[in-house]
Amino acid sequence: MKKKIAVIHPEAGFSSSGGSQLSAYEMAQHLAAFFDVKLLSASKCSEHSVVIPCIPRGKVKKVQRNKVADWFLTRFVSNPSLLIESMTSFLTYTPYLMFKRADVIYPNNDYGGLAVAYVIRKLFNTPILYTERAGMVSGGKVLRRNLKFKPDCLVVFNEETKRYVHSIAPQQRVEIIPNGVDLSLFSTQGESFEHGLPGTVVLAVGALNRQNHKRFDLAIKAVSQLNDVSLLICGDGPDLRYFTSQCEAALGANRFKIVKVDFADIPKVYRSADIFTLPSEDEPFGRVYLEAMASGLPVVATDDAMRRTLIGDAGIVCDVTNVAEYAKALSTAIANDWGSKPVEQAADFSWQRVAKQYAEVINTL
Incomplete structure (x- = not known):
């Protein structure tokens, strides 16, 4: 009999704009080759979905687009969308798992899912598997909080x-496993998105929020230094107007486009560009780099350990805060013939490989 794995993420199926919900969805799909998997979410998103009502963070974020509502909600907590999702999902997901027992619980929605798993473990000794997607962001603040649940x-x-975790929790079991990319979805073959931009097209993908770590403004400045190069941004968020204004000022009306597409159409967007860039700071992983490389695009990104590991020799890392250096790296990447290097690099992170590593860990729990 196959082990029963409960993967938790209320936002899966409701939104495709975040890495954790996409990873939860894709992980459930690929772990199903080894286990009996149920993805607990607020919306139906796959044959493995079990819909359990709650208020996912995406619904709260839509309400927050109203300035009055945002002011009211943030008067009490800095991240109301995550708190409301956590509270409402705790009240519904915990009873479900009390009656529908699993062999391993795998929360993917931060402390909300961890709280559910913690209670179930107290009651039934059900082991908890958890992936810390925040990494060392904010000096490891989120990581330290989540370690209190002792997965x-x-x-x-x-x-x-891993070294940091062992420095503060020496007994904690830690495994290093990367995120995966769906090579059947992201590839060089298929339709392209019609953007109508002139010249060489540089693509950036992510949430449009000045408060996050994506730093689209750096990409805008770097592309503005290049001739016959356009910028395509795929994303949405509270600062759409701000970044539109930034692009208009730096690039003019004809050298940029900001688009929002359904997740199913994102591979088309990658295939419509010539090069990919995202100058994030403290990016815990960066699945978009894998998606871009799987689609055949070379990458220009921030020079740090994580990006060097991900990109390998399929792109260029540089000091993106230096506009001249960043622009030069983009120009060099555009001029180079990268051949099959991006696709070969992405293949090292296929979901098949990643899911097998997770399955080996789950079988030891």
């Missing part, structure tokens, strides 16, 4: 994070 196995993305 039976913590998965991180790199050796640096």
Whole structure:
């Protein structure tokens, strides 16, 4: 009999704009080759979905687009969308797992899912598997908080994070497993998105929020230094107007486009560009780099340990805060013939490989 794995993420199926919900969805799909998997979410998103009502963070974020509502909600807590999701999902997901027992619980929605798993473990001794997707962001603040739930196995993305965990929790079991990319979805073959931009097209993908770590403004400045190069941004968020204004000022009306597409159409967007860039700071992993490389695009990104590991020789890392250096790296990447290097690099992170590593860990719990 196959082990029963409960993967938790209320936002899966409701939104495709975040890495954790996409990873939860894809992980459930690929773990199903080894286990009996149920993805507990607020919306139906796959044949493995079990819909359990709650208020996912995406619904709260839509309400927050109203300035009055945002002011009211943030008067009490800095991240009301995550808190409301956590509270409402705790009230519904915990009873479900009390009656529909699992062999391993794998929360993917931060402390909300961990709280559910913690209670179930107290009651039934059900082990907890958890992937810390925040990494060392904010000096490891989120990581330290989540360690208080003491998962039976913590998965991180790199050796640096593992060392940090053991420095504050020496007994914590830690495994290093990367995120995966769906090579059947992201590839060089298929339709392209019609953007109508002139010249060489540089693509950036992510949430449009000045408060996050994506730093689209750096990409805008770097592309503005290049001739016959356009910028395509795929994303949405509270600062759409702000970044539109930034692009208009730096690039003019004809050298940029900001688009929002359904997740199913994102591979088309990658295939419509010539090069990919995202100058994030403290990016815990960066699945978009894998998606871009799987689609045949070379990458220009921030020079740090995680990006060097991900990109390998399929792109260029540089000091993106230096506009001249960043622009030069983009120009060099555009001029180079990268051949099959991006696709070969992405293949090292296929979901088949990643799911097999997770399955080996789950079988030890």
